[in-house]
Amino acid sequence: MPASKRDRLIIFSRxxxxxxxxxxxxxxxxxxxAAELQRRMTEYTLATAFELxxxxxxxxxxxxxxxxxxxMRQWLGSEVRYRRQSPGDIGxxxxxxxxxxxxxxxxxxxxxxxxxxGITADLLMRAYALxxxxxFVFGPAADGGYYLIGAGSRPFLDNGDRLxxxxxxxxHEVLEKTLGKVGSTGTTAELIxxxxxxxxxxDLPAWxxxxxxxxxxxxxxxxxxxxxxxxxxxxxxDTLAAISGNNELETLVIDGGSTDGTVQIARESGASVYQAxxxxxxxxxxxxALARGGILLFLHADTRLPQDxxxxxxxxxxxxxxxxxxxxLGIGAAGxxxxxxxxxxxxxxxxxxxxxxxxxxxxxxxTFGAAGGFPNQPIMEDFELIRRLRRxxxxxxxxxxxxxxPRRWLNMGIIRTWLTNQLIVGAYxxxxxxxxxxxxYRREKGKHLRQ
Numbered sequence: 001m002p003a004s005k006r007d008r009l010i011i012f013s014r015x016x017x018x019x020x021x022x023x024x025x026x027x028x029x030x031x032x033x034a035a036e037l038q039r040r041m042t043e044y045t046l047a048t049a050f051e052l053x054x055x056x057x058x059x060x061x062x063x064x065x066x067x068x069x070x071x072m073r074q075w076l077g078s079e080v081r082y083r084r085q086s087p088g089d090i091g092x093x094x095x096x097x098x099x100x101x102x103x104x105x106x107x108x109x110x111x112x113x114x115x116x117x118g119i120t121a122d123l124l125m126r127a128y129a130l131x132x133x134x135x136f137v138f139g140p141a142a143d144g145g146y147y148l149i150g151a152g153s154r155p156f157l158d159n160g161d162r163l164x165x166x167x168x169x170x171x172h173e174v175l176e177k178t179l180g181k182v183g184s185t186g187t188t189a190e191l192i193x194x195x196x197x198x199x200x201x202x203d204l205p206a207w208x209x210x211x212x213x214x215x216x217x218x219x220x221x222x223x224x225x226x227x228x229x230x231x232x233x234x235x236x237x238d239t240l241a242a243i244s245g246n247n248e249l250e251t252l253v254i255d256g257g258s259t260d261g262t263v264q265i266a267r268e269s270g271a272s273v274y275q276a277x278x279x280x281x282x283x284x285x286x287x288x289a290l291a292r293g294g295i296l297l298f299l300h301a302d303t304r305l306p307q308d309x310x311x312x313x314x315x316x317x318x319x320x321x322x323x324x325x326x327x328x329l330g331i332g333a334a335g336x337x338x339x340x341x342x343x344x345x346x347x348x349x350x351x352x353x354x355x356x357x358x359x360x361x362x363x364x365x366x367t368f369g370a371a372g373g374f375p376n377q378p379i380m381e382d383f384e385l386i387r388r389l390r391r392x393x394x395x396x397x398x399x400x401x402x403x404x405x406p407r408r409w410l411n412m413g414i415i416r417t418w419l420t421n422q423l424i425v426g427a428y429x430x431x432x433x434x435x436x437x438x439x440x441y442r443r444e445k446g447k448h449l450r451q
Contacts, residue, residue: 007058007128008106009049010097012085013042013114015067015075028201029286030275033254036290038114039075041198041207045114046076052121056128059106063097091164094149098160102153110137110150117210118195119147126192135187136163138179140194144172147197159185208288208296209369222248223313223362224293227271228283229253232301233260235405240269242304249310250293254283262301280357281374281381288368297362298382302405304332305360312398313362323393324363324386326355333406337414344418346397353395357382358404367392378438380428412445420444 014021019031021038029037049060060080064072072082086096094111101109108131110124116139127137127150135155139148151160163181167174182189196206225243229236236253243249253266256278266273276286284298295317299305306312306327316325329345331338349355361382363371371388374381389395409417424437 006105006107007056008101008109009052009058009060009124010101010109010111011042011045011049011060011062011114012064012093012097012111013045013062014038014065015071016042017066020066024200025204028204028276028282029289030277033274033276033286033290036274037207040290040292041117042076042114044210045112045116045119046080048119048121048124050079052124055121056125058128061101063093090169091167095161095164098149098151098156102157106153108150108152109156110148112139112148113197115198116141116147116195117198117207118193123192124148130190130192134190135159136182136189137192138175138189139192140175142194142196143199144176145170145174145197146178147195148192155187159187204285204289205369205371205373207369208285208291208373209366222293223250223295223297223310224287224291224365225249225251225297225299226284226287226291227251227253227266227299227301228256228280228287229258229262229266229301230256230278231258231260231262233258233262233265235302236262237265237269239299239301239304240266240271242307243309244270246310250291252287252290254287256280256283279376279378281376281378284381285373285376288365288373291365294365295362296365296368297360298357299360300358300404302407303358303360304403306400306402309360309398309400312400316396316398317362317364319394319396321393322396323367323389324361325396325398326359326361327398328401329355329359330401330403331406331409332403333410335414338406338409341409341414341418349395349397353390354383354386355395355397356386358402360402361386363389377434379434379441380424380437383425383428 016035016039018035022034025034025037053060061083062080063083063085065085069082086093097111098109108128110127112119127148130137131150131152135152137150138146141147162185163178167177179189196203198204198207240251243251251271253271253273254276255263255273256276263273274286274290276283288296295313297313316322326349329342331342349359355361371385371392375384386395424441427437
């Protein structure tokens, strides 16, 4: 067999068992969502490996935890070899995986995980190319570790065992200590690009903002509609009906623990439903992490989109210099005071480029990830995201109007609600913590409802 065919790519992964996969993400995405994230990330990495294989003959091997060989083959196919990961810490498992590859005749081997959204076929190709002139290659991770290790057979067999001894895995010194060990053995190492690995909820924007071209599904939705819900049985059906039947969409409902019929209605309407802790910002970020579309549209459960919304979203997203878009505000009830609210909101959106969440904000997934997603705060999360996006480009107002429920204006009173909103915006800009503002808003809302 030619030497080029003896290169091996080893991928460490885990079968996506609910409650057992990406457990650090469960507090923000729920067990089902975390397992689905594991599934998506593995498929994304394997698609990247197959892209590399088109140009660089190699053997692909997946070392897995959880599940069994048959489940792995049913999930990811029979074009790759599967092996259960060896026992021990991550260092012992990497050492045994690489040693096994070289014992079977591999000339060069590269090992990666599945939590690196920035991994590309070109980057992997560079790693193999560097191994022609050095003994080891590492891909630095933003947390001080490394997401990739590559080695040639002879250098590894002579010195590889030392690289993994005495390393405090998970510390910020993993790469530094490992490079020191490389130097002490008289071998050489080179580095490729530094990337972010997705281990914790704060890392999710890196995954959300990834390129979508290597996703595993043959036909990806262009637009992902993400709807956070909490006891929205009275509205969610109509909201979903207004967007049904569009093949270029996927619809994700991220429920915060509804006790009415919200979840059942959403499932019967064909939406993909996931559970997450009740936090609008957190629910929308979880939905973005699970979305497959290149454009993300965040929709309130009581807001109906116009009939041709998809075409308008595409048109805005394709505009040069556009960072995000939103629709004109329409409130689904009659009355001059509500028309005043609409007029002010639409003037604000057009001239100040400050639409709010009830106007169905949308942007590319790449832009959303680069902006850091919705901030983890209990109020003003849409306001803050728009502020970040304005630094990246224009916020474009689409020509059509959404129809949102008048309930929050009618519950508290139209003028009182408008004045309360202005006070909260002013207080937020003055630096009052969002948690205090949320407490005050809930108190005022509750006080009015008790009257």
